Amino acid sequence: MTDYKMRPVEGTIHFDGAQATKGFNFNKMCFSFNNEEARQAFLADPEAYMERFKLSEEFKQALRDKDLNKLLELGGSIYYMAKLAGIFGWNMQVIGGMQSGRTTEEFQAYLESQGRGKTTNG
Amino acid sequence: MAKVIGGITTSHIPAIGVAIDKGLEDTPYYRDLFATYPPIREWLNEEKPDIAVLFYNDHGLEMWLDKKPTFAIGCAPQYENADEGWGIKPIPPLTGETELSWHIVNHLIENDFDPTVCQDIKVDHGATVPMTLLWPNHNYQGIKVIPVAINCERHPMPKPSRSYAFGKAIGDAIRCWDQDAKVVLLGTGGLSHQLDGPRAGILNAEFDNYCMDKLVSDPQELCKFSNVELIEKGGAQMVELAMWLAMRGALGEGVPEERLRNYVSPISNTGVGVQLLIPQD
Numbered sequence: 255m256t257d258y259k260m261r262p263v264e265g266t267i268h269f270d271g272a273q274a275t276k277g278f279n280f281n282k283m284c285f286s287f288n289n290e291e292a293r294q295a296f297l298a299d300p301e302a303y304m305e306r307f308k309l310s311e312e313f314k315q316a317l318r319d320k321d322l323n324k325l326l327e328l329g330g331s332i333y334y335m336a337k338l339a340g341i342f343g344w345n346m347q348v349i350g351g352m353q354s355g356r357t358t359e360e361f362q363a364y365l366e367s368q369g370r371g372k373t374t375n376g
Numbered sequence: 377m378a379k380v381i382g383g384i385t386t387s388h389i390p391a392i393g394v395a396i397d398k399g400l401e402d403t404p405y406y407r408d409l410f411a412t413y414p415p416i417r418e419w420l421n422e423e424k425p426d427i428a429v430l431f432y433n434d435h436g437l438e439m440w441l442d443k444k445p446t447f448a449i450g451c452a453p454q455y456e457n458a459d460e461g462w463g464i465k466p467i468p469p470l471t472g473e474t475e476l477s478w479h480i481v482n483h484l485i486e487n488d489f490d491p492t493v494c495q496d497i498k499v500d501h502g503a504t505v506p507m508t509l510l511w512p513n514h515n516y517q518g519i520k521v522i523p524v525a526i527n528c529e530r531h532p533m534p535k536p537s538r539s540y541a542f543g544k545a546i547g548d549a550i551r552c553w554d555q556d557a558k559v560v561l562l563g564t565g566g567l568s569h570q571l572d573g574p575r576a577g578i579l580n581a582e583f584d585n586y587c588m589d590k591l592v593s594d595p596q597e598l599c600k601f602s603n604v605e606l607i608e609k610g611g612a613q614m615v616e617l618a619m620w621l622a623m624r625g626a627l628g629e630g631v632p633e634e635r636l637r638n639y640v641s642p643i644s645n646t647g648v649g650v651q652l653l654i655p656q657d
Contacts, residue, residue, distance in 0.1 A: 260531060260604045265575030266612055268604075270531040274441055285440045287461040323573060332572035332612075333436045333529050340462025346391070346645045350576040361577055368579040369641030 269331050277329020283307035284334035293341050322353050378553040381423050383561040383627045383653040384416060385591070385620050388432060388505040391644035393464040396508055412638035412650045413509055419635070419652060420510060425560035427473050427520045429546065429626065431619035432502035432564045433528035445492035446534055447542055450523040451477035455499045467504050473520035476553055480522070483549035489542055499523050506564045526618045528565070536606065537599035539618040543625030550626065563623025569646035570611025577645060578611045584647040585639060587617060592634045592653060595624045628655050
């Protein structure tokens, strides 16, 4: 059999076919958030909205808990979760902190610690 | 015959689009980044390319998981942008160039690449942020655009070597098109960043600069990486190097002149590289 399995990377879930299969309904729901009416419908009644997309109880609970790592584990894709995050007004630093166990300020400081000062211009 | 006059690499992160919307270009956080672009705009104003071939990845606006092409080419007269769910204002439509699009498609299929052909697609921030950076105030009416999308969202993704070869075939197609046209290539996205999971926030300035060095002098070195190696070095979204490699493939095999380079990190969660490469012929 062709060897196409990706080796594990710590702290990372490769969004592959297996994950995409598990997470399809959830990601489909998040894809719907490209539309303002859909965002408002979700905010008005999240339970009904999740039911409409036939989310599993595990997905529903992870979303109620706002447990982003659990959503990833269940098959969420970060590109669609970003649309969900937008509904709550969370930017990439907010969700970066939520996923890596840091406050937003700590997460920003972590980014800066690896970057600023390494600017080149020429 | 058509001529490739240059290649530009640039980030396409949404935060840059938001910063433009809010007029934050001259704030301390963004100043170094935005300072890169005026010399590139001057070059574009002098050279006046007719067409931009824009390599980007769709992040779930048009190409969602239900039908997700590995490689796709726009063959539309116009490309609209739309609400992506979190706040950049949509920009006016881009004008397409159907004749060259179809020429590229025909050339690719004759040469054993079989992309998805798109006659009606919306383009997302992957395309619109670079256009807004390079032609501010929506002043891109003078240039026609051919968007080329590469899957960077769901594995399996094309190998880096394959994205390079795909770009090379597109460059060959452009150079054999029997119309006098000046074409600029845009490789968008990257460099190091990871948005997802406990490892979110990883950056690798050293590797980013290595990639920019090799992109100029020896892109074959970058083609040796697998996607998982890129993820290990620069985070899960480092795979967006695909668009840089496709651009470099299209630029041609000789070592180009590196007219300009800038690297700023972090902007949002990303190491942001910008280069202007001029092919030597």
